[in-house]
Amino acid sequence: MELSPANRRMGVEVEDLEDGSVRLSLATDGSFENEVGSVHGGFAAFLLDGAMGRAAGRSLAPGEVTATLQLSVQYLAPAQGRIRATGRIVRRGRTVAFLEAVCERDDGVEVARAHGVWTIRPGR
Amino acid sequence: MELSPANRRMGVEVEDLEDGSVRLSLATDGSFENEVGSVHGGFAAFLLDGAMGRAAGRSLAPGEVTATLQLSVQYLAPAQGRIRATGRIVRRGRTVAFLEAVCERDDGVEVARAHGVWTIRPGR
Amino acid sequence: MELSPANRRMGVEVEDLEDGSVRLSLATDGSFENEVGSVHGGFAAFLLDGAMGRAAGRSLAPGEVTATLQLSVQYLAPAQGRIRATGRIVRRGRTVAFLEAVCERDDGVEVARAHGVWTIRPGR
Amino acid sequence: MELSPANRRMGVEVEDLEDGSVRLSLATDGSFENEVGSVHGGFAAFLLDGAMGRAAGRSLAPGEVTATLQLSVQYLAPAQGRIRATGRIVRRGRTVAFLEAVCERDDGVEVARAHGVWTIRPGR
Numbered sequence: 001m002e003l004s005p006a007n008r009r010m011g012v013e014v015e016d017l018e019d020g021s022v023r024l025s026l027a028t029d030g031s032f033e034n035e036v037g038s039v040h041g042g043f044a045a046f047l048l049d050g051a052m053g054r055a056a057g058r059s060l061a062p063g064e065v066t067a068t069l070q071l072s073v074q075y076l077a078p079a080q081g082r083i084r085a086t087g088r089i090v091r092r093g094r095t096v097a098f099l100e101a102v103c104e105r106d107d108g109v110e111v112a113r114a115h116g117v118w119t120i121r122p123g124r
Numbered sequence: 125m126e127l128s129p130a131n132r133r134m135g136v137e138v139e140d141l142e143d144g145s146v147r148l149s150l151a152t153d154g155s156f157e158n159e160v161g162s163v164h165g166g167f168a169a170f171l172l173d174g175a176m177g178r179a180a181g182r183s184l185a186p187g188e189v190t191a192t193l194q195l196s197v198q199y200l201a202p203a204q205g206r207i208r209a210t211g212r213i214v215r216r217g218r219t220v221a222f223l224e225a226v227c228e229r230d231d232g233v234e235v236a237r238a239h240g241v242w243t244i245r246p247g248r
Numbered sequence: 249m250e251l252s253p254a255n256r257r258m259g260v261e262v263e264d265l266e267d268g269s270v271r272l273s274l275a276t277d278g279s280f281e282n283e284v285g286s287v288h289g290g291f292a293a294f295l296l297d298g299a300m301g302r303a304a305g306r307s308l309a310p311g312e313v314t315a316t317l318q319l320s321v322q323y324l325a326p327a328q329g330r331i332r333a334t335g336r337i338v339r340r341g342r343t344v345a346f347l348e349a350v351c352e353r354d355d356g357v358e359v360a361r362a363h364g365v366w367t368i369r370p371g372r
Numbered sequence: 373m374e375l376s377p378a379n380r381r382m383g384v385e386v387e388d389l390e391d392g393s394v395r396l397s398l399a400t401d402g403s404f405e406n407e408v409g410s411v412h413g414g415f416a417a418f419l420l421d422g423a424m425g426r427a428a429g430r431s432l433a434p435g436e437v438t439a440t441l442q443l444s445v446q447y448l449a450p451a452q453g454r455i456r457a458t459g460r461i462v463r464r465g466r467t468v469a470f471l472e473a474v475c476e477r478d479d480g481v482e483v484a485r486a487h488g489v490w491t492i493r494p495g496r
């Protein structure tokens with residue numbers, strides 16, 4: 001799969017699952033840590049946003065475009081090592097899509113949960 | 125100012141303002157774009173999270189630590205070029221801090237707004 | 249001003265301010281308390297939602313309708329006595345409006361803050 | 373079950389489920405409508421907040437108290453008739469609980485989804 005420039009820059013791997021959901025993963029190490037020695041929460045937010053946004057994108061008809069309107073993230077546990085976020089559509093309306101996503105560590109611990117709203121528009 | 129590993133990796137610049145707020149900035153270009161040719165929304169989320177988290181961190185007493193509990197972001201307009209997020213404390217309780225942040229472009233357009241909740245704990 | 253059925257039922261008073269914002273107020277007493285003897289947080293959420301929704305509604309052109317997509321609320325301090333929420337538009341696009349609101353007590357303490365997203369659609 | 377003053381005032385019925393989750397229900401009619409003839413979204417927010425808050429409360433040890441820190445609601449479809457919200461704990465830490473809830477109509481359509489964060493504190 002060809003990666004977007006942003007995912008290539010971040011080292012994010014992308015997997016489109018058969019049920020329409022999207023899984024993004026990122027291998028973190030010490031270079032991802034914040035001032036207090038934990039993996040910066042912004043990386044989980046980046047993955048969750050990206051997984052939901054791409055899942056919204058997979059639902060588009062030809063000529064439609066989508067953009068994030070809002071995103072809410074709960075931080076459940078510290079990220080460490082490889083983390084992966086899986087995003088899926090909860091409800092797809094004609095002009096709006098509602099999504100949710102979960103971010104987990106390799107040991108199965110949930111790092112964060114998110115939900116968000118995407119607008120769907122005819123492209124130009 | 126010494127940057128955290130995460131901010132160094134991301135190319136984020138950090139400015140601690142005199143009123144206790146924190147401003148983070150990031151110069152985006154084509155390598156920050158998503159599949160549809162816009163700057164990936166996750167970068168604004170990263171800046172907003174980081175600006176609020178560092179503002180929370182500046183309020184800590186010796187021995188205290190802080191961690192993000194929740195974050196909500198509104199996406200108002202597309203990011204482009206240099207973007208900067210300013211985070212400030214809305215209310216600081218003994219065990220919880222409430223923060224808000226705004227992310228703007230160089231032309232003054234607001235890209236995103238956020239609020240979030242941080243827990244404050246005695247360190248170990 | 250004529251109240252909506254919901255606001256009449258809840259005892260909510262409505263004030264349309266000159267700058268386009270909306271202020272809703274509610275006098276709480278012991279009958280608004282939850283299981284632990286505090287005013288139920290749902291009343292602040294109700295006021296914040298209503299103040300933002302009505303402010304969105306005041307921005308509509310003839311024939312347009314609006315509906316809430318998403319709402320995020322921070323609870324800063326316990327509600328008590330009379331509380332009032334003021335909602336205003338942060339950005340009004342063609343198909344989406346972003347709003348924010350603050351809920352205060354009579355003594356000026358902020359009880360809660362919210363932001364939300366409303367969809368704007370041509371009516372039928 | 374004895375109702376809290378707030379739930380009695382609102383006409384909310386409460387059901388504590390065996391798995392620790394909580395279901396609140398409310399029968400709406402025309403007196404619950406907003407200015408545009410739909411059930412006011414604040415009622416779903418009230419139910420979601422209450423269902424999650426009570427589920428958090430059911431997890432308390434003797435002497436502990438809980439309070440809402442933050443709440444995010446997605447509005448998926450119009451409420452009508454009887455609506456019921458079911459709240460459950462996603463993760464319970466020592467000082468924080470993360471919850472989620474779904475609000476449905478009698479015909480099974482999901483009206484709204486929410487997640488939120490509750491603080492857990494030793495009581496006085």
